[in-house]
Amino acid sequence: MAVLIAILTLALIGLVVLVVGAPLRRARRPGDAGSPARDARDRLASVARQASAAPAASAAATHDDLEAAREAKYREIRDAELDFRTGKLSQEDYQAIDAELRAEAIEILDRLERLAAGGDGPEGPLRLS
């Protein structure tokens, strides 16, 4: 029994080393065409974040932030429409809010497009609203 336990323990350790060490081995392997591009981008982003001071860091609207903002804005547009249709918003309020939300959604989409094209431009921090 003791031998069996020792073998099982060693097998478990081996498996853990295999799973946990895989990213490190992959990173060392030359010519790996799998993840370097993404890793390089992440590393660049990380270095960029570290290089900037704390207030400036918060001003960087990342792609993820923009996508989250876009989803939130879409949801807000749908919610405003539903609020109007269920009688919770007056026609005037709805039109004003809807126009405001659409303009904000367009701003986010523009910034996403600019980011995809290679730069976010000088607008500064992303405002959700």
Add this chain to the structure above:
Amino acid sequence: MAGLGFACLLLALAVCAYGIGASLYGVRSGRVEFSESGRRSVYALAGILTVAMIVLEVAFLRNDFTFNTVADTSSRTTPALYRAAAVWSSQEGSLLLWAWLLSLWSSLALFLTRKRLRDVAAYATAILLGFGGFFVALMVFYANPFATTHPAPPEGAGLDPLLRFPTMIIHPPMLYSGYTLCTIPLAFGMGALLARRVDADWIKAIRRFAFAAWLFLGAGILLGALWSYSELGWGGYWGWDAVENASLMPWLTGTAFLHSLMIQEKRGMLKVWNVSLALATGTLAIMGTFLVRSGILDSIHAFGGHTLGVPFVFLIATLIGGSIYLVVSRRDMLRSEHRLDSWLSRESIFLANNVVLVGLCFVIFWGTYFPLISEAVTGQEASVGPPWFDRYTVPLALILVLLSGVGPVIAWRRATLANARRNFVVPSVCALLVLGALEIAGVTQKPLAIAMFCCAGFVFGSIGQEFFRGTRARRAMAGEPAPLALLALVRRNRRRYGGYIVHIGIAVLFVGVAASSSFQHASQLGLSPGQSTRVGAYTVRYVRPTATITPKYDEAHTGSTLSLGALLDVSEHGHHVATLNPSEGFYASQEASQGTVGSLIGGQPVSHVAMNGSFTRNVWTAIAPDIETPALKRIVSVGNSTLPAEDALVGIAYLARAYLKNPPPAQFNFLVSPLVFWIWIGGLISFGGGLIALWPAPSVVRRRVSVRSRARALRGLARA
């Protein structure tokens, strides 16, 4: 196999230490491969602890009494299902369950965020592994579930009879899932602060986990209440016990968080508040775990005095100190991007709801920890009881239920008074109808209960109106029949309408609580066979005694050796209502000094409650048969001196026969509770609503595409 189990714990500890280091190094140096390796450490931890859990489960199922935990909390006579659940009835096993569930939920959270929030997730990984490492270290150094004794005792002590109840099999895993899920928003909240990425992205990443924590914790709390009502002999479902309160507090702050995070998602507001709620909920979950294990406060649920208090205090102090430091040091980044557009808006109702929920949490915190506070200030321990809690929590609960009806009919951003007035007509009429119906039914006492019924009526009206108007709007847009329109409405707006269903469930639950606690008939009855007595409108007659001998397994699968009870006939105004058979189970003990016969029934006696329930009222009774009469004691005494262990059951048979032939008077705890059934129904409705809100949208991709194309169309319109 204990060696393999302990090796798993050591390996798990090493993996936690490595994973913390790798994650932190990865995120600080920008070397993604280390962050990735740290994340994989969480997966590895889940795998290792799964092996450890299997080892312990197998030991319980195989009655391997070399394991101390198996010998202490299980036995050959414990039914197999309860043996499997006995793993988490001990301090050691429950620590393993905690760490295992934490590793599983953490793995899921980190897997789902593997392609985004890399820096936040790396810090979160380190924090989650810190929690995992803490619990594994407790097992390695203080409460080892794989500790063994050689030679093994021939038989175990058996599972505490109070825990031999179906809901107790799933109550701990549900509650622990809730607790461990609470640590995920905490870890990501801290990660967001450390990485200085405090926008809504981290909230979006953990929203489902916060909801799942709320759902599991709520289900665990309700299952505990059901166990208390159905199994314990006092007839209540909530006693403001310290451990019950400890599970309720993170649920309350978690509820507040689920509401306020929507404001940050939509408006970029309440960042400090949200991150503080996430940190507080996680810390309260750890404090709840601490309360059960430290033995610092009296509770029927606690594992008793133990040595785990100091490490937990250290962890909690670190969490509180770290949270305060992070929030204060990042306060500049946590400024709201906007202000409230109007005090008459959904946002302001959510704010009010948050204030009430946190106020409730504070009241419960104060009452729960009052014994400690009192001892620290005056040197004398004093505690507060249910009346103190009721005085403060009942008004707050009333406001909360009312707000859950007000919120749905108020628009986001700003609502006009005219719209609000129009939207309040139906809910207010519903509340007034409830008041009128109560007046007609003669229910004029208990104003707080009546207020709760009216508030619930308001909620039903408000939510019903929302469903009706939403369906009507959908029909107008899509031309679908009403049922299809309703389905489509809920399917496309799961969070909103799932949340509304949760509100309905909570209102139903509070109706049950208000009715059952305010209009309950409770009596202590002393009856002999043939006697009857009146309790309110009910007549209770003791028909005859009952006795059951089950050496191993009884019908209720509780494993009691002897069960003594009574058959009661309950009628109302001459009409038969129910026949009840409450009993008390007597379990075997391991005390040889009690004698061969005495030890078969010398364990902890447990009440087997009898109930007859309907939608309108629940008749509940428990019996305390007197087996200390001279005649019955003499049978045990003679049996002890004459019968060998293998024939000891004969003595029990004599005892049962004597009880049936000449039954002593018995004490009955008799309750009639109106609408108590609706507490469980309300819980189920809330759970269903929660699942709807939690469930992912059916075709996220299709919706995204459609929203994108709509946004393009919007852009065109705006430019036109």
